[in-house]
Amino acid sequence: MLRRLTVALWSLLLVGAPALAQQPPPNSGLDGFVPAQSLPQTEQIPAAPLLLSSYAFFLVLMMFYLWTIWRRISKVEQEMHDLERRQGTAKR
């Protein structure tokens, strides 16, 4: 148990070492929150279609995922009922 934990810890450290060894690069990019309204007019793209697309994608994804779970549960439950019925028939 202890040996396994040690191996796992060493593996994690070895995986992380290259990342930690990187030199900190010069500070570029955004360091803080910038409200979209403060951006220059030329850099502004209409947000509404993108926002609506994001909501739409999320709703479709959730509905699809829930449908897959419902379908899988129904399939398993159907199989359970079939098995119980077969067992009942065999006993008679």
Place this chain on the structure above:
Amino acid sequence: MAVTAGLTVCGLASAWYLFKGTEMADKIGVASAELVVVFTLFGLVSGSLWARKAWGIWWDWEPRLTMAFMLELIFLGYIIVRRFGGPGSEKLAAAMGIFGAATGPFIYKSVDWWRTIHPKTSVMRTLADTAGGAIMWNVVMFCVAAFLLLFSLLLALRMRLEQSRAELDRLYLAAED
């Protein structure tokens, strides 16, 4: 946030299963791994839409996005191993779950370590101090709570499927006896 929750739950459950062999941990691991795939996919797509607005581009192979994409592939691999790996694939998948979860902190810190166009993690810390940031902070907190609740509900639902499958296996074994 839901991905972080999924990674944490999957990593802990996978370690629990690998070292203790508890069946419940395996069920939690597989359920949370699937949720990591779903929420990472949403993060990649919505992030791309956000990037279009914020950066003017749909995608950039910068460290945060690339690592998030890799995370999606790792957990898709987890599901494929579980689906087609045959007997014993649970342990292999659990190892993948642990290493997949270990990428979480690297993905989070990647924006600080490798500076590109992606905002740093300090965005969240300084959010409340900026103009309009106090409202945004409340929105963020609301979304964190909502997504954690959604994650919990989906995890419970997905666990029900795993329990039904275990019950079916038990019935088949009983029928064979």
